[in-house]
Amino acid sequence: MIQVEHLSKRFGPATAIDDVNFEVRQGEILGFLGPNGAGKTTTMRILAGFFPPTAGRAVVAGFDVFEKPLEAKRRVGYMPEQPPLYTEMTVDSYLRFVSRIKGLAKDRIDDRLKRVKELCGLEGTGERLIKHLSKGYKQRVGLAQALIHEPEVLILDEPTVGLDPKQIIEVRDLIKGLGGDHTVILSTHILPEVSMTCERVVIINRGKIVAVDTPENLTNQLQGGARIELELRGPVDSLQSLLTPIPHVKGIVVGAPHEGHHSVAIETDGTQEVRHIIARKVIESGFELYQLKTQSMSLEDIFLQLTTKEEAA
Amino acid sequence: MRNYLAIAHKEFETLFVGPIAYVVLAAFFFISGLFFYIILTNIIEQVMQIAMQSQQFGAPPRPIDVPAEVMRSFFGILSTIMLFVLPMITMGVIAEEKKRGTIELLFTSPITTAQLLLGKFTALVLFLLVMLAPTVLNSVILYFFSDPRPKLAPFLIGYLGAFLLGSSLLAVGIFISSLTENQIVSAVITFALFLSLWVLDAMARAGSSLQNEVMRYLSVLNHYEDFARGIFDTQHLVFYVSMIVLGLFFTSLSLESPKWRQ
Numbered sequence: 001m002i003q004v005e006h007l008s009k010r011f012g013p014a015t016a017i018d019d020v021n022f023e024v025r026q027g028e029i030l031g032f033l034g035p036n037g038a039g040k041t042t043t044m045r046i047l048a049g050f051f052p053p054t055a056g057r058a059v060v061a062g063f064d065v066f067e068k069p070l071e072a073k074r075r076v077g078y079m080p081e082q083p084p085l086y087t088e089m090t091v092d093s094y095l096r097f098v099s100r101i102k103g104l105a106k107d108r109i110d111d112r113l114k115r116v117k118e119l120c121g122l123e124g125t126g127e128r129l130i131k132h133l134s135k136g137y138k139q140r141v142g143l144a145q146a147l148i149h150e151p152e153v154l155i156l157d158e159p160t161v162g163l164d165p166k167q168i169i170e171v172r173d174l175i176k177g178l179g180g181d182h183t184v185i186l187s188t189h190i191l192p193e194v195s196m197t198c199e200r201v202v203i204i205n206r207g208k209i210v211a212v213d214t215p216e217n218l219t220n221q222l223q224g225g226a227r228i229e230l231e232l233r234g235p236v237d238s239l240q241s242l243l244t245p246i247p248h249v250k251g252i253v254v255g256a257p258h259e260g261h262h263s264v265a266i267e268t269d270g271t272q273e274v275r276h277i278i279a280r281k282v283i284e285s286g287f288e289l290y291q292l293k294t295q296s297m298s299l300e301d302i303f304l305q306l307t308t309k310e311e312a313a
Numbered sequence: 314m315r316n317y318l319a320i321a322h323k324e325f326e327t328l329f330v331g332p333i334a335y336v337v338l339a340a341f342f343f344i345s346g347l348f349f350y351i352i353l354t355n356i357i358e359q360v361m362q363i364a365m366q367s368q369q370f371g372a373p374p375r376p377i378d379v380p381a382e383v384m385r386s387f388f389g390i391l392s393t394i395m396l397f398v399l400p401m402i403t404m405g406v407i408a409e410e411k412k413r414g415t416i417e418l419l420f421t422s423p424i425t426t427a428q429l430l431l432g433k434f435t436a437l438v439l440f441l442l443v444m445l446a447p448t449v450l451n452s453v454i455l456y457f458f459s460d461p462r463p464k465l466a467p468f469l470i471g472y473l474g475a476f477l478l479g480s481s482l483l484a485v486g487i488f489i490s491s492l493t494e495n496q497i498v499s500a501v502i503t504f505a506l507f508l509s510l511w512v513l514d515a516m517a518r519a520g521s522s523l524q525n526e527v528m529r530y531l532s533v534l535n536h537y538e539d540f541a542r543g544i545f546d547t548q549h550l551v552f553y554v555s556m557i558v559l560g561l562f563f564t565s566l567s568l569e570s571p572k573w574r575q
Contacts, residue, residue, distance in 0.1 A: 049420070050417055050420050051420075073422060080418075084415040084417050084418035086323075086327065087413075088327065088330040093326075097323045098418070100316070100319035101316050101423075101424050102423065103315075103423050145418070
C-alpha cells in the first residue's frame with residue numbers, strides 16, 4: 001500500500017532523513033517511533049505530498065506521490081502534528097469544506113459527515129465554533145478531517161500528543177478500529193503507544209531507520225534479559241563475589257554511594273526468577289536492603305542500545 | 314471546478330467572520346460618501362460662481378459638465394481609499410494559512426495551486442464588488458438629478474476602471490501575503506508598495522525623459538486617469554490585466570517554492 005524507497009530529504013545543509021526504506025501492507029497499522037527531530041514528521045509530510053523528497057520515491061496506494069500528486073492525495077488522509085483547523089468555522093462547515101477540497105462526491109458528504117462525527121466522538125458539536133472546543137476535541141476534529149473522504153491510507157503525526165489519559169485511550173482505540181479497512185501510519189515517541197496500537201514498528205533516529213519489526217519481537221530481542229536494581233547499605237566490595245555465582249546473573253554494576261546508600265544494577269538473562277535469591281543472599285550477608293525492583297527497558301534504553309549498535313556496526 | 318468553488322466560497326465566508334471586513338466596508342462607505350458630498354457641493358459652488366461672474370461681465374458662461382467633473386474627482390478619491398483599505402483585506406489571505414498550519418491541509422489536498430489561488434482571488438474580487446456596489450447609489454443620484462441627462466457610458470467605464478485597479482491591487486496584495494507568515498508585515502509591505510506605485514505617478518510627471526516615460530507606463534494611477542474621465546482605452550485594460558496575471562503568477566511561484574526549497 002505504501003512503498004518508500006531510498007527516501008532522503010535535505011533542508012539546506014541539514015539532512016532530515018537519509019535513505020529511508022520501508023513498506024506498509026494493506027490494512028496494516030505501522031508505528032513510526034523516534035525521538036523528537038528524528039525525521040518522523042519529514043517522512044510523513046513527504047508521504048502526504050506536502051513537499052517532495054530530495055532523492056528517492058514514495059508510492060502511496062499505487063500512485064507516486066510526486067508524479068501523480070492529485071491521485072495520491074485523494075487516497076490519503078493526513079493529520080499533521082498541529083491539526084490544520086480554521087478555528088473561526090463551525091465543526092460542520094469545516095468538515096464540509098475539507099470533504100469538498102478532498103474530492104468527496106457531493107451526495108456522500110452528509111453521510112460521511114455523520115459517520116466521522118460518530119467515529120471521532122464529535123456528536124452534538126457540529127454547530128460549535130472550533131475555537132471554542134477544548135484541545136482534545138480539536139484533536140478529534142483534526143482526526144475527523146483526515147477520515148472524511150474515506151482515504152485508503154491514513155497518516156497521523158503524533159495523534160495523541162496533548163490529550164489527557166482518557167482521551168489518549170479513546171484515540172488509540174479509534175485508530176486500532178481503523179486498521180483492516182485503512183492502512184495507517186502513525187508516529188509517536190511513546191513506546192507503549194506503539195505496542196498497544198501497531199502491528200509493526202519502524203524505529204527512526206537521526207534520519208535513519210534503525211529497526212523494523214513487530215513490537216513483541218523488538219522488545220524481546222532488545223530486552224534480552226531483565227535488569228534488577230537494588231538499593232542497599234554495606235560493604236559493597238564483596239557484592240561481586242557474592243552475587244555472580246547465582247545462576248542467570250550476567251553482570252553487576254555498583255553505583256557510587258549516595259548518603260551511604262549504593263544503587264546496584266544486576267543484569268540477568270531473564271529466563272528465571274532470581275529476585276528472591278538475590279534478596280536472601282544480600283540480607284544473609286548483613287547488608288541493609290532498602291529497595292529491590294526490576295527495571296523494564298524504557299524507550300530511551302532501546303534507543304541507546306539501537307543507536308550505539310548502529311554506530312558500532 | 315468544484316475545488317475552486319469550495320475555496321472561493323470558504324474564503325469569502327471567512328472574510329465576513331472576523332471584524333476586519335465589516336470595519337473596512339464601514340470605513341470605505343463613510344469616507345467615500347463624505348467625499349462624494351464634498352466634491353459635489355464644491356463643484357456646484359464653482360458653477361454658481363462662474364455663472365455669477367459671467368453675469369457681471371455680460372459674457373456667456375463657460376459650460377461645465379458637472380456630472381463628469383464630479384465623477385472624475387470621485388473616482389480619483391475611490392482609488393486613494395482603495396490604496397488604504399485593500400492591504401487590510403489581502404494581508405491574511407496566505408500569511409494566515411501559513412501561520413495556522415492550514416496550508417498543510419491545502420497542500421496535501423488534491424487541489425492544484427491554480428485552483429487554490431484563483432479561488433482566493435475570486436473571493437477577494439467579490440469582496441471588492443461588495444465594497445464598490447453602494448457607491449453606485451451616488452452615481453445614480455448624479456445621473457437622475459442632472460439636467461440634461463449625462464451619458465451612461467462614462468459612469469460604466471469609471472466603474473470598470475475602479476474594479477480593474479482594485480483587482481490588480483488585490484493580486485499584488487495576495488503575492489505579498491504569500492511571502493510572510495505575519496499579517497502585519499504583509500499589510501505594511503503591501504501598503505508601502507501601493508504607495509510607491511502612487512508616487513511613481515507624481516515622479517513621472519516631473520519630466521519627459523525615457524525614464525519618466527517608463528515610470529508613467531508603470532504607474533497604476535496614470536492608467537486609471539482615462540477610466541476616471543470616462544475614456545476607454547485597451548492599453549489600460551491590458552496593463553491591469555497583465556498586472557493581475559503577473560501578481561497571481563508570482564504568488565504561485567512563491568507558494569510552490571517552499572515545496573522545493575525546504
